[in-house]
Amino acid sequence: MRRIGLLGCGNVGEIIARKHEGVNIIALYDAVYDKAKAVQDACGAQAYESFDEFLAQDLEIVVEAASVSAVQAHAEAILLAGKDMIILSVGALTDDPFRDHLKACAVEKGKKIYIPSGAITGLDNLKVCQIAEVSKVLLRTTKNPRSLGIEIDKPMLLFKGTARDCIRQYPKNINVAIAIELASEHEVEVELWADPGTDRNTHELIVEGEFGEITIKVSNRPSPENPATSYLAALSILSLLRNLDNPIQIGT
């Protein structure tokens, strides 16, 4: 079984630790040691107080479910240590030189960087946008204000602009837009709405191109422990881990 380390033991990390199957989680690291310890108690993997000690373990894959800044701080070292990496805080990869550098590190060590579909669906076939003519890629995201850390009493458009600008302002809420940008290799327009009347994290994706029009709407249940993060995001990592060694690869 693949040996996994979890970087980030908050909401998603804890769900992965509790629900994983077909892989062996052996090491845990979180900026808050007590969170890693709590997950240790739940799944039996070893929690480490030092990142270097965590990385020194015999891991094949590090699953990042921490933050954009955690990817910026640790991804290079993880890849150069010869581990594959699953990156959920994909907003870190908006920085082109940083992404190119991580790619070069992965190539040098013969390793892979996996970007899970996270809180959306349809990412697989969006890769056709890399080869097709595309006139529009729009993501309209709506969350309850509490997911965005604000209080308002009526729906409000918080942001309209590029995915790259949006992730800078909302690094915990719009990683999906960057996953769409990386899959499509096309600039993504984002509208981010706060709506006190919704209990879902909704992502509406509208794509127009030579193939026709795509509309995808995902109405996600927020995670109980972190309403900013859709529960689907944790499931997407669990299913990625489950299918890693499947010789039949489904989806583009």
Ligand SMILES: NC(=O)C1=CN([C@@H]2O[C@H](COP(=O)(O)OP(=O)(O)OC[C@H]3O[C@@H](n4cnc5c(N)ncnc54)[C@H](OP(=O)(O)O)[C@@H]3O)[C@@H](O)[C@H]2O)C=CC1
């Ligand atoms: N791609 C996608 O579709 C999605 C991506 N995400 C992203 O996934 C990540 C995990 O989400 P979730 O589990 O809900 O978040 P949580 O905040 O619940 O958990 C993240 C944990 O990682 C810790 N952490 C943050 N930075 C570091 C670091 N530099 N080193 C070690 N640990 C660190 C946090 O500590 P502390 O609390 O002290 O910050 C926290 O304990 C987030 O970045 C989120 O934005 C979420 C949903 C969808």
Ligand SMILES: O=C([O-])CC(=O)C(=O)O
């Ligand atoms: O979980 C979600 O719905 C989206 C999210 O937080 C992100 O993309 O960062």
